[in-house]
Amino acid sequence: MRAVTTLLACLVALPLAFAGPLPRASNTTTSVPTAIIKPKTASGTPITVTGVNEYGLDVYLGIPFAEPPVGDLRFAHPQPKVYSGNVTATTPPPACLQDAGDLQGSYGISEDCLTLNILGPQGVAGTNAKLPVMVWIYGGGFTSGTGTTYNGPYLNTYAASTDRPFILVTFNYRLGIFGWGNGAEMAANGAANLALRDQILALQWVKENIKAFGGNPNKVTVFGESAGAISISCLMLNQSTDLFHGAIMMSGAQSTSPLGPTADVWQGPYDMVAQLTGCKNASTPITAAGNQSTFDCLKKVPAETLLNATITTKNNLLYALGFVWGPSVDGDIIPGAPWKLLEEGKFARIPFISGNNVDEGTLFVPTYLNTTQIPVSTLLDFLYPSPLNASIADEVTEAYPNVPALGAPFGTGNETFGLDPGWKQLTAIITDGAFMSRRRWFLRQANKHGFKKTWSYQWDGKTPGDPAYYGATHGRDVYYSFGAISTATNYTVADVSLSNAMMNYWINFAYYQDPNGKNIKKNKNCKSSNSTTAMTVLNQTSWAPHSYPKNKNSMYLSETNVSTIQDDFREEQMSVFFQSNMSQALFYKRDGEK
Known part of the structure; x- marks a missing residue:
């Protein structure tokens, strides 16, 4: 060059x-x-x-x-x-x-x-x-x-x-x-x-x-x-x-x-992988390879077999939206x-x-x-190891209603781009x-x-x-x-x-x-x-530090405008995610927890 x-x-x-x-x-x-x-x-x-x-x-x-x-x-x-x-x-x-x-x-x-x-x-x-x-x-x-x-x-x-x-x-x-x-x-x-x-x-x-x-x-x-x-x-x-x-x-x-805790989240994908690789029978914890644990069995299956099982599992509708491995x-x-x-x-x-x-x-x-x-409340369930409590989903959809002008991409008004x-x-x-x-x-x-x-x-x-x-x-x-x-x-x-x-x-x-x-x-x-x-x-442009609660400074970066803004857009809507009960339910999820 x-x-x-x-x-x-x-x-x-x-x-x-x-x-x-x-x-x-x-x-x-x-x-x-x-x-x-x-x-x-x-x-x-x-x-x-x-x-x-x-x-x-x-x-x-x-x-x-x-x-x-x-x-x-x-x-x-x-x-x-x-x-x-x-x-x-x-x-x-x-x-x-x-x-x-x-x-x-x-x-x-x-x-x-x-x-x-x-x-x-x-x-x-x-x-x-x-x-x-x-x-x-x-x-x-x-x-x-x-x-x-x-x-x-x-x-x-x-x-x-x-x-x-x-x-x-x-x-x-x-x-x-x-x-x-x-x-x-x-x-x-x-x-x-x-x-x-x-x-x-x-x-x-x-x-x-x-x-x-x-x-x-x-x-x-x-x-x-x-x-x-x-x-x-x-x-x-x-x-x-x-x-x-x-x-x-x-x-x-x-x-x-x-x-959430490793032992308590996304057991379903693990079990599906174990079944697809022959390391777990559908109705019993005993593996198809004998009395060894599913974990020991998965350590030994060919890498390609294990990879293909994970791809199949992630493509399953139940797990396609969630971070089942993370x-x-x-x-x-x-x-x-x-x-x-x-x-x-x-x-x-x-x-x-x-x-x-x-x-x-x-x-x-x-x-x-x-x-x-498929209602949005149901789709939200797919993001988590188990369905959300109905009241939690209701709070989220109440804060974020089905009003196109409030949706993303933001600032596009009532345009739906031909989509639902x-x-x-x-x-x-x-x-x-x-x-x-x-x-x-x-x-x-x-x-x-x-x-x-x-x-x-x-x-x-x-x-x-x-x-x-x-x-x-x-x-x-x-x-x-x-x-x-x-x-x-x-x-x-x-x-x-x-x-x-x-x-x-x-x-x-x-x-x-x-x-x-x-x-x-x-x-x-x-x-x-x-x-x-x-x-x-x-x-x-000088990039001002974010120093809450004194300010909520944020740099807006676009091809036509590089400037300081306040990070307070959709503040009331977004506050739903800061409540303790919401944080516990949405960001620290356990299998089977309602």
Whole structure:
């Protein structure tokens, strides 16, 4: 990629393409980057990690950070990788097991998948650069995704062009039942939240080894979207964590996915998987494979058989809408009901940004919805392990009535887009119940307990090719935050400007734990004589912290308007989700609880 001139660094965006896997081929140079790590598991022996140079970046692909979670290590806590020799990190690694149709630019799937990727400036490994580190945790509903998808060079290249280089780390964590098992058997065998443990081990690896790649282990920012953001928020329930120093959570907070004690939630999906794999007879706990437990049996079935059973189970109407595999209260990583822990001030005091897309819920509700045949109150039941108490459902639907003008996408009046009017009602409930209210609860509880290094945003961007009924839906902001949009792919110049603004805020946060950064006029790459122009381009608008109850500041991010708003929209409606009885029923759900 050709160098960006000083003027371009201040005034225009890089030509950007789709955020797929790191492009390979023509721009590869002949230099071979290496880094020497000295992990504890190598007993002091230096380990040379060899990568590739692409697009002016040193890139290391598929570095194992854990022993393969196969055989006896299936459903087990991840074990640190024991290195017996040097590591060749030149090939994009496979994703963890998932429905292959969910992958973007995948390099295959494998149960042996606990690897990470590192992208940094050319020649920085082995130096004392101590660059900030940004660690991305991908989303995908806890059942899909891979770090490789986010190995594009655009964010790194933009950062370097504005004299703020950093190290990007992406990694894999186990998915579906392999990493997020629920049910009594999983609880009894300590197999809950294994994916969170994968994430913790990856962050421990970064803390131990990232200095060898030019990174600063004391300036690590984790950022993620959807399931990635939920994961980060759950990791922040550890009040003493020292694995990261800033957090950016895009469309996810601790209870976005309803959760409860591992042993008491989503037993049905576990049992269905056990039956589909032949590990459980329909009428008896004795397995088809003898007297061994269903858990022991599931550890031994072929990976493909187990994966196919989980896909079939998730596609069942009973479980299609719910997070049947996801975080749960295990008494350890998640010690209690998150909404209650936050209320009690039990969270890490780490600077954070938490935001949402304006119309999050429109992505999740099928357009063939017919509320005449299936009422919204019944559809809400599918989000939870067991049906909601009728009074709870009534309270929710009373606050969010079937009035198209009040539904999502918001601000579209009585337009129903040819869909059942109840579609807008349900998308509004999901947007506010699962996303907006949970973000507000986290922010406001943090502020109430004296922590003020908090920022919030509302993203209202557009995505070419999306149907009108999507609005600013879930996940679309990721392209903008990674700089993976371009006028060549039907985005507008204004869209690219919004992307630049988001990248600037995110990079500033990685450097300073504050999205506003420092005085932009000190940036040697931005030599505009007009300091107002420099500030406008590289820092858009000053992002005021959220400090409840003094204010409810939030940054409104759209292609035509970047400005401070108050996070008080639909305040009365959303208050239904803050009542203690609602929090208990909606965000700490147990099987069989009415």
